[in-house]
Amino acid sequence: MSGGVRRFESWPATGRPAGYFSSPVGEDASRFYKDNGFLVVEGCFDPVELEALKAETVRICRGERGEISGLEPSSSEESDDDVIRKTLCIHFPDKVSEVMRDQIVHPSLVNILRTVIGPDVKCMQQMLFVKSAGKPGQAWHQDEDYIPTRDRSLTGAWLAMDDATLENGCLWVIPGSHRTGVLWPMKFHNDRRFDCAWESYDFPYSDQDAVPVEVRAGTVVVFNGYLLHRSMPNVSSTGYRRALVNHYMSASSLLPWLWPEKPTGMAWHDHRDIILVCGSDPYAYMGTQDIMKPHVRPDGQGGCYTGEEE
Numbered sequence: 001m002s003g004g005v006r007r008f009e010s011w012p013a014t015g016r017p018a019g020y021f022s023s024p025v026g027e028d029a030s031r032f033y034k035d036n037g038f039l040v041v042e043g044c045f046d047p048v049e050l051e052a053l054k055a056e057t058v059r060i061c062r063g064e065r066g067e068i069s070g071l072e073p074s075s076s077e078e079s080d081d082d083v084i085r086k087t088l089c090i091h092f093p094d095k096v097s098e099v100m101r102d103q104i105v106h107p108s109l110v111n112i113l114r115t116v117i118g119p120d121v122k123c124m125q126q127m128l129f130v131k132s133a134g135k136p137g138q139a140w141h142q143d144e145d146y147i148p149t150r151d152r153s154l155t156g157a158w159l160a161m162d163d164a165t166l167e168n169g170c171l172w173v174i175p176g177s178h179r180t181g182v183l184w185p186m187k188f189h190n191d192r193r194f195d196c197a198w199e200s201y202d203f204p205y206s207d208q209d210a211v212p213v214e215v216r217a218g219t220v221v222v223f224n225g226y227l228l229h230r231s232m233p234n235v236s237s238t239g240y241r242r243a244l245v246n247h248y249m250s251a252s253s254l255l256p257w258l259w260p261e262k263p264t265g266m267a268w269h270d271h272r273d274i275i276l277v278c279g280s281d282p283y284a285y286m287g288t289q290d291i292m293k294p295h296v297r298p299d300g301q302g303g304c305y306t307g308e309e310e
Contacts, residue, residue, distance in 0.1 A: 037178030070296035120279030154225025
């Protein structure tokens with residue numbers, strides 16, 4: 001600590017690392033993002049907003065906001081800590097929570113998205129990570145592995161609800177790994193440091209090329225859909241590394257995410273379970289749908305699908 005402001009183990013003695021900016025951001029941040037594929041923006045959410053998100057996390061994990069597939073039941077006798085530490089991650093909490101849904105269009109995020117994507121932006125996914133002590137991380141991957149965009153505009157916005165550190169499993173990124181525009185192959189890793197999501201491999205980088213992204217609570221880490229990134233387990237003795245992650249893209253591009261219900265040419269296939277964040281949607285005439293359902297991500301405790309036939 002220096003002057004009441006936390007500095008982290010991986011930070012240089014001179015101050016915060018390259019790529020860290022204060023909200024709101026401008027052209028210098030846009031240039032760094034284009035070159036490196038990620039951006040760290042401090043001061044996006046204040047302590048009051050973070051406490052509201054943490055309180056809402058408890059309500060969601062208790063099932064008070066609606067049905068979530070795979071959520072373990074809880075009782076009134078269990079403490080809030082006991083309840084939330086059961087869950088690693090919930091996909092689409094915005095489907096049951098207005099508080100989480102409002103976060104998607106937070107003014108600080110809109111400023112960042114307009115800077116790195118453009119004037120027209122839509123959101124297709126939100127994930128709530130709790131990651132209590134002992135929970136696993138996620139192996140090397142690219143977000144475009146899971147959400148394919150036509151124009152490579154996929155952008156993750158990772159809000160730290162707690163300080164994210166080396167000990168509790170902060171993000172790691174490989175700067176510049178987005179530039180090739182290649183989706184590297186994936187395989188089942190069988191590494192219990194990580195959850196059930198598969199691992200990218202055979203890329204021309206090593207772990208020595210990676211940098212940790214330790215951040216203070218209220219910071220947003222922004223990264224391109226082709227950027228290789230991972231997180232490590234939370235090896236702290238207590239506590240959490242809570243994060244709320246949204247995925248955005250240009251609203252001017254179609255999103256061929258899930259198989260269409262009706263036969264259609266792939267050129268016009270568009271996933272329409274989206275939220276328009278800013279600007280206009282030239283495909284608004286297609287309407288929107290409610291397709292995705294909130295569910296708990298498997299953390300590997302009960303085993304993982306390996307891709308092999310049983």
